[in-house]
Amino acid sequence: MTNDVYDITIIGGGPVGMFAGFYAGLREAKVQIIESLEQLGGQVAALYPEKQILDVAGFAGVSGRQLIQNLQDQLDTVPEVERHLKTKVTNVTRGADYFTIETTQGTTRSRAVLLAAGNGSFKPRELRAENAEAETGKHLFYGISDLQRFANHDVLVAGGGDSAVDMALMLEPVAHQVTLIHRRNEFRGLEKMVKKLEASSVQIVTPYLIQKLTETADDRVQVEAKRLKTDDDLIDLTVDDVVVNYGFIANNKDLQSWELQPKLDHRLVQVNQELETSEPLLFCIGDQAIYPGKDTLIATGFGEAPVAVNTIMKRLYPDRRLPIHSTALKR
Ligand SMILES: Cc1cc2nc3c(=O)[nH]c(=O)nc-3n(C[C@H](O)[C@H](O)[C@H](O)COP(=O)(O)OP(=O)(O)OC[C@H]3O[C@@H](n4cnc5c(N)ncnc54)[C@H](O)[C@@H]3O)c2cc1C
Structure with missing residues (x-):
């Protein structure tokens, strides 16, 4: 100064x-x-x-x-x-x-x-789920600074806004399989990108909310998600990485x-x-x-x-x- x-x-x-x-x-x-x-x-x-x-x-x-x-x-x-x-x-x-x-x-x-x-x-809005803090930086991420880090991985993207949609589409050509999980059935985003999502190989899982992350013996992560508005409808997904996009x-x-x-x-x-x-x-x-x-x-x-x-x-x-x-x- x-x-x-x-x-x-x-x-x-x-x-x-x-x-x-x-x-x-x-x-x-x-x-x-x-x-x-x-x-x-x-x-x-x-x-x-x-x-x-x-x-x-x-x-x-x-x-x-x-x-x-x-x-x-x-x-x-x-x-x-x-x-x-x-x-x-x-x-x-x-x-x-x-x-x-x-x-x-x-x-x-x-x-x-x-x-x-x-x-x-x-700062990113964090995932509120069991073990989320311990998994941050290991299997849980809040952004993508190096796309190649996810090459050939199974990746679960969480969120329903335009950034989550963009992120899933960005990962699609690099990752082995991309799944997008969202607590609502609709996605918010530029119309063109939502259409692109619908035509892509990204698997959509709605309306589910992540509840728990558990590290597996082969260094992956098991994700437990609950179907909303039901008491006991749970699913398990096993992936290499979870990328959360809940806004900032x-x-x-x-x-x-x-x-x-x-x-x-x-x-x-x-x-x-x-x-x-x-x-x-x-x-x-x-x-x-x-x-x-x-x-x-x-x-x-x-x-x-x-x-x-x-x-x-x-x-x-x-x-x-x-x-x-x-x-x-x-x-
Ligand atoms: C995930 C995501 C995706 C997006 N995608 C798009 C897109 O595709 N197209 C688009 O047009 N927009 C997009 N946006 C929005 C876009 O990023 C913002 O509109 C843009 O960054 C605004 O620029 P800015 O310079 O006004 O503010 P910022 O980018 O927020 O920069 C403000 C800077 O001010 C600094 N600062 C704050 N307080 C102080 C202080 N007291 N002293 C000194 N420095 C300070 C901060 O550190 C920061 O570097 C996206 C946003 C997000 C989060």
Whole structure:
């Protein structure tokens, strides 16, 4: 952390914060990105690097890992944009001319702040079943960071949301057999992916809930599942691995302890059409921002980033020209 006063401090280096950092670099703002994890990339890098993302403009399909690598390459074209990793923002206060931002690595100052902190810190919602804790990391997983680890295995995927469906389809060509278990008969997901699931070799087991995991002598795991709304209808499945996808528990309480308090809606930050919060010069984009019709998608956040950055630049430098349209001049 330096004594400099930045034009824009971006809090959160997920995909949206990364793109905002790049775009602010194009606008020649003095900018820094502060990220609490040891890597950039947010949920995409931390939770689903192997997943194929289908709904980012310009890609017929891109893995989470590749998308973040591309964002990193794009950000590297503006090396003057500073990045502070393993640095968590713990408080933001407003002074007469700038915000003071307290972090775990010291204090910094900025004329405008752009929140891009997603859902805050996040962790997977855990399986509540006998022996689940002991099996975590052995036969029970909450994400796929290396698809090949499951090669030729019998894998049970648990969950009924779009991530569980995506995960089952992602494993299908690699694993020996994939089974998808869900407590309801219906699956939520993009229509195209649910159709793909129906046409796949993935075995569907519904409406069942996992109750117990037991390690077998040959280093597999026996899964006991109960049929819902019945007393004693139990089934046993023996597989190599169980991958649970029950969603994530987000902790975005951090912001509530800051002195600066923008208006919230269910812990998300309310913004106007220019992505400004109720606090002047405090902006918010990506999953952390809420407004009518908001979708928490990467594409949405990518669209919000230039709007916020351009509005900030207009405010800080009212005499500067608006962005020229050819970004090619930068290189
Ligand atoms: C399993 C799964 C699959 C998904 N699939 C898709 C998909 O196919 N297509 C799609 O468009 N979207 C998908 N999404 C949603 C997508 O990942 C999010 O919309 C996207 O990550 C939002 O980006 P973001 O940069 O706003 O926030 P995040 O990715 O959440 O990044 C926020 C960053 O801020 C950091 N941070 C938080 N608090 C602080 C702090 N106090 N100080 C410093 N840093 C902080 C966090 O560590 C994090 O790195 C999926 C989500 C999940 C969980």
